[in-house]
Amino acid sequence: DAGVTQSPTHLIKTRGQQVTLRCSPKSGHDTVSWYQQALGQGPQFIFQYYEEEERQRGNFPDRFSGHQFPNYSSELNVNALLLGDSALYLCASSTWTGRGYTFGSGTRLTVV
């Protein structure tokens, strides 16, 4: 049984560009949450998707947006990239009624 799958594993973007990160949840999970983890810090909650809708959002600007598809997979989009957006982006899946988070290995984004 595959766990949470994220792609790509690494990427480098130029300041001002746009990026899309992808996440496939663990089988049986229908809720996807995204986190940003800066180097040496704990993960920070970006937003959560359930039933293809954003259910809760953390303190992140509108440059960060997302989407959830009918198969429960999700995308995180970041527009107008800043150097400070360089981080590890983590996806976590769970059931809506349960509390069991499973994290993926993340996508390492470097903005130059």
Next chain:
Amino acid sequence: GESVGLHLPTLSVQEGDNSIINCAYSNSASDYFIWYKQESGKGPQFIIDIRSNMDKRQGQRVTVLLNKTVKHLSLQIAATQPGDSAVYFCAENPDTGFQKLVFGTGTRLLVSP
């Protein structure tokens, strides 16, 4: 605001010792707490959790203690092994009904053979 903090950024122990990692949380309404282990290049891995109606929970070689009076959480690892070397985070769920987690900055555990 919401915050979860840790007292020690780095903890160095000898193999076989018992390790204790501490965490302070600020939201007294939080009802669920989790300890995660994160190895280099990997996502956080669930270790153990505890609900606010409990003060202690044991797993395999790990014990979590919750003191709601002083808003303090600790993770005890028995007979620490080199494979336990990683960064450990505590996290709280401050919103009942949602699964948003608030993480601290982490404690690095270094285990020497």
